[in-house]
Amino acid sequence: MTPSRDQDVAKTIHLTEQNFDEALAAASGLVMVDFWAAWCGPCRAIAPVFEALAEASEGQVTLMKVNVDENPGLAARYDVRSIPTILLVKHGMVVERVVGAVPKAVLQDIVSAQASSQ
Secondary structure (H helix, E strand, O other): OOOOHHHHHHOOEEEOOOOHHHHHHHOOOEEEEEEEOOOOHHHHHHHHHHHHHHHHOOOOEEEEEEEOOOOHHHHHHOOOOOOOEEEEEEOOEEEEEEEOOOOHHHHHHHHHHHHHOO
């Protein structure tokens, strides 16, 4: 039996200023936090890449998304000045920052290195 598209989408956690800290604290492993906006073309273009990386990680990587228009305080808190910006978070600490729509191979290398490191 193959998972439905709805089940795939459910794996992405949408964060707000109200649930951000709690969601990060509850997450284990590597977390990709995607800062994006609906009007951002590069954000929409790279979103499927983030979803594919999280899916391929077999539970080692969790994808969380922050809409910067709806949550400007989080964007300011993490000094997000351009979108898309991905923060890779492990044990509550930002371990890597990727700004812009970078190639999938580059993201895969970064995610693999961070997911495998302690």
